[in-house]
Amino acid sequence: MRAAPSNGRGAESDIDAPVRIGVVGLGYWGPNLVRNLQELPCAEVIAVCDQQADALRRIAGRYPALQTTTDFDDLLRDPTIEAVAIATPASSHFPLAAAALKAGKHVFVEKPLADSSKAARELIQLAEERERVLMPGHTFLYSPAVNLIRDLIQSGDLGEIYFISTSRVNLGLHQPDASVVWDLGPHDLSILLYWLEELPQQVSAMSRGCIIPDVPDVAFISLMYESGTIAHVELSWLAPSKLRRTAIVGSEKMVVYDDTSNEPVRIFDSGVMPRDPETFGEYQLTYRTGDIISPRLDVAEPIYREMEDFCASLRGASATRSSAQLGLQVVEIIEAIDRSIASGRSVDTLPRASSRR
Amino acid sequence: MRAAPSNGRGAESDIDAPVRIGVVGLGYWGPNLVRNLQELPCAEVIAVCDQQADALRRIAGRYPALQTTTDFDDLLRDPTIEAVAIATPASSHFPLAAAALKAGKHVFVEKPLADSSKAARELIQLAEERERVLMPGHTFLYSPAVNLIRDLIQSGDLGEIYFISTSRVNLGLHQPDASVVWDLGPHDLSILLYWLEELPQQVSAMSRGCIIPDVPDVAFISLMYESGTIAHVELSWLAPSKLRRTAIVGSEKMVVYDDTSNEPVRIFDSGVMPRDPETFGEYQLTYRTGDIISPRLDVAEPIYREMEDFCASLRGASATRSSAQLGLQVVEIIEAIDRSIASGRSVDTLPRASSRR
């Protein structure tokens, strides 16, 4: 029998015990979650839930000790389960996460945090009231490459960030109920928030549903920031070949981040300067191209670090890097993108409040 | 003594004689023009004009037979010069071309045709009145790769063109008096007009002057066409490495055009189809990836073919492929882009008339 909790977060169990987790959703991503959680010393998967009996059978074949159920409430009713990890389609994120929070569980939910900012805010409020951890799965925030670039930006090594241009395109997979903006967009939008620590003021977007009418499968998104930085995000499920290419252009250095390459980060010591500040008006410019460096990167799997952060947080460590607040901002930007697509014009990300975090 | 002209175009000289040409502007591009014209059997450079005595000396060292002058009127006054080729900064295109047309010369002018649509229209009218050839230098219309892709589009091999995404970025060279849109934009906009044979209805653009305030050196441009096709053009003078990459995504095949590659055109036999048209509503899609082909391309230098087209046209052949009308449309689109940048919203390319050519 457990001791009574002395405070909200993580108090109901031994601080050193592995976090007992139930996983719901065993489609593409769920089994990855289970595998990483099983490998983590700080976590233990107790039960898995999916509506497809087949999916349950497959996972049970690999992890015979797991309890399996098609009823999500079984997870909620189990008092030994402290946390729930949700890897279901986006439209079910809100009801499942809300139910779990209400049942006193900590919640990890795959991106996007919810399918509307209203729902995301409601989840955040629920988590605060119940003093539970609520963490969206913005996995790229745990990628060694993304973090190395964040360090370069935050340290000032790149100078002023002039602009960022990113392409995330490949052939498929179309989602029947979500646009490419809701499906792939959270990756780039969360990375931009993490790098720039600034919400875009304005967004402008164009898209087309080439294969399924009304479900955009290609989108071009422009983002303007108060600091002057601009960004562009190209997203598509229709492409001759896979691209994961981001160029970060700073006043001091430039970086290319390519997640498909053996050298995901390349730092270019290149730039442009007025030849003589005094004669700036005459636009005598000097172009500088120097060494190019591909720094060695850690090989840690981002999802492993992500789940480690989740467990540490609910055992009392600081807030998760991929925070519910950041998850909400991602959803707010996507809603602004949708408004821009619908109206054919630039829109403010937030109606009128300050965009600074 | 020449015979009286029996008709307007090219009649003032022997139909088989090389076209006698004066070239004005010996900066970056002018010497290329001179070299190609010298190699063309159908042309003969008589005189060159530049304000820099140095530039004249350099070209005279290489082609001692050329007359050199710092006075453009010398070219216009020479009755043996039939045509003038203008390779000066954009702001001087209109006054030089107008003067040459008024002097009865045929005119080739580097892109853009003029620095405003009003000026471009005035030049077109002048050329029609005087029955002279007026040709803007949209050189890519003579590139073997661009023409091979045009054939693939026009023949229907690619199917419906869903979208085109293009990046033309490199480090430098900033122009003191023209944005990257006016400098690099004419290349992609002329190619899109040549491929799609359709003027975009709407444009939406975002830009930034990173180095020189008020002179955009990076721009992201979205184009919407009545046919449903969408296009995106990324232009920049600030980039870690040179990119010349265009993806053309059709319903039947996809193409990547990369002008920096040994294999500039790659055709991907890839696509997406509803698995069963009857159950389309269920979005069962099939992804098809087939062979990739890099077709062999002619190695002809585009500028050589371009000048050949110019000479043939003023000797009585059909209109030039790079037509003054297309040159005007390029300028109209750029003006719309500038309006979109200034207003922060999508704008119609042409105020209200039909956009179909």
Next chain:
Amino acid sequence: MRAAPSNGRGAESDIDAPVRIGVVGLGYWGPNLVRNLQELPCAEVIAVCDQQADALRRIAGRYPALQTTTDFDDLLRDPTIEAVAIATPASSHFPLAAAALKAGKHVFVEKPLADSSKAARELIQLAEERERVLMPGHTFLYSPAVNLIRDLIQSGDLGEIYFISTSRVNLGLHQPDASVVWDLGPHDLSILLYWLEELPQQVSAMSRGCIIPDVPDVAFISLMYESGTIAHVELSWLAPSKLRRTAIVGSEKMVVYDDTSNEPVRIFDSGVMPRDPETFGEYQLTYRTGDIISPRLDVAEPIYREMEDFCASLRGASATRSSAQLGLQVVEIIEAIDRSIASGRSVDTLPRASSRR
């Protein structure tokens, strides 16, 4: 109780029943074997054997139904086990395979078949006497890319094969008891035998043990064939980056096979011809470069097809594609390479017998 066998091969069990297999060696490759065998309808892994208790525990965690043992004889003593798959270090291939054949088991053994041609021949004789299948694991013979190229060669599409040049280099992993020739060489040598269907007449090789004296970790190997074809194989465990590149130069076409690329096979319609056969003596040559094609390839995992071939063969189908005879030839070539390295000169692959297969 089983019926008496009516013939040697595969007769002791139902022709449709899955082949009951024991796997010995759970290092790097063994677990791959187990996973593929488990997925194959025609096979069933009954027991696994390794000297490391840890390795047994790990595999039992994933496949709880497996019997585990540290004693290889347990596998041989189990009358329900029909076949043994050996994935142990090369020096143990002979004793384990010989014992298994003597116990009446069919044998699959990872490459090389044995660590000497004498031992390989003894295994072949044992298998023939006992009418058991003996199959070496030359996995590349089941690679879609390797087979597509074989078809191009066999059909004559490439014309006469002038030469083949291949590089298989990467950083590590050094084997303490085997040179890079014995470790990586079997891949290229088996592919060359499969493509050319010809044993090289002569080999000439140079090597160096850079890290561990007397254990070559880089080798350059030249092979000469009676047909006139020549081949070169570069092998190394010391390399700045991984290369898996093979160029096949034929009189009609050329092929590049790169196993690390998204497009592993590229067919170049290139060649050289005397301009006029009559004036051949004057060496007027024409160089032809045409289209380049990257054919789509099946995505089947080679090891899966390899084990399928093994099972089919011992159930009565024809001999395995990766045959014991080919495995012996690979070992004979490696021994010739070792003789060439030791003597510093070219050596005959086979002392004096015909080299034609």
Next chain:
Amino acid sequence: MRAAPSNGRGAESDIDAPVRIGVVGLGYWGPNLVRNLQELPCAEVIAVCDQQADALRRIAGRYPALQTTTDFDDLLRDPTIEAVAIATPASSHFPLAAAALKAGKHVFVEKPLADSSKAARELIQLAEERERVLMPGHTFLYSPAVNLIRDLIQSGDLGEIYFISTSRVNLGLHQPDASVVWDLGPHDLSILLYWLEELPQQVSAMSRGCIIPDVPDVAFISLMYESGTIAHVELSWLAPSKLRRTAIVGSEKMVVYDDTSNEPVRIFDSGVMPRDPETFGEYQLTYRTGDIISPRLDVAEPIYREMEDFCASLRGASATRSSAQLGLQVVEIIEAIDRSIASGRSVDTLPRASSRR
């Protein structure tokens, strides 16, 4: 009237005056020589010689001030011509260079220095007797990339040089009278001599004349050095695509030199070490992969620097970097390669003398 020479080298003319040069041979390379010499302040091309009147006309069109002749003796008879640059086929290098030296001219001769080591030695003796400069055109010794790598090797940054592997292949151009070894080989062999400062002790080579019997158009060459370093050179005029790739593997770092790349030199901070020197016998190795650096390189044209070195040397500066001695060693190695090809075995580069320079 000139002053009497006070010493042998370059004394017959003003030390500051441009070197007056005659160029013989206007095929592929000769016009490059003329262009670079014309741009050099320290040189002046006086006359050009070729047997083809066409070639003379073309060069005269570009440089009207040049004297042209089909008679080489005209160059030798002109007392104002101090130096002769020879860019004719290899078989004429010796007679032309010998005649020029005998006429008291300084001599620059394209690689190879001569078509036999006997002839090369005779030229060296003539030059010494007449106190004239004799310089072979090993242009790569003036390449910024080659020099950067030499600095890395000489400084010890790469550690011990384990091995060097290089591929120089492309489609064509076959020479009617010279093998690919004589045509392309001098590039890699001169680079290896310049980097390693060591003559290989032994060479072993295999080749084939695929298109023209008895004229090898593909060759695989192994080189062994007294220091322990080994090297391999692949040369071919038959290849699906152009390769210019050299891997230099040192005990501390590794380098890839690719002359076709935008980043010709890439330095890999990678290596292998015994994990613990004490337990070396147990072969516990550690593999280290660190940053990769592409250093910025000067853009100077190697041929320009090469001719500058020639002029400086005959005006009294030190010996040329590309020395006649190095040119002789290149020819000696090629002769050893030919002996190895003919005999089918490894041969000593120099019969029995020391191979150390």
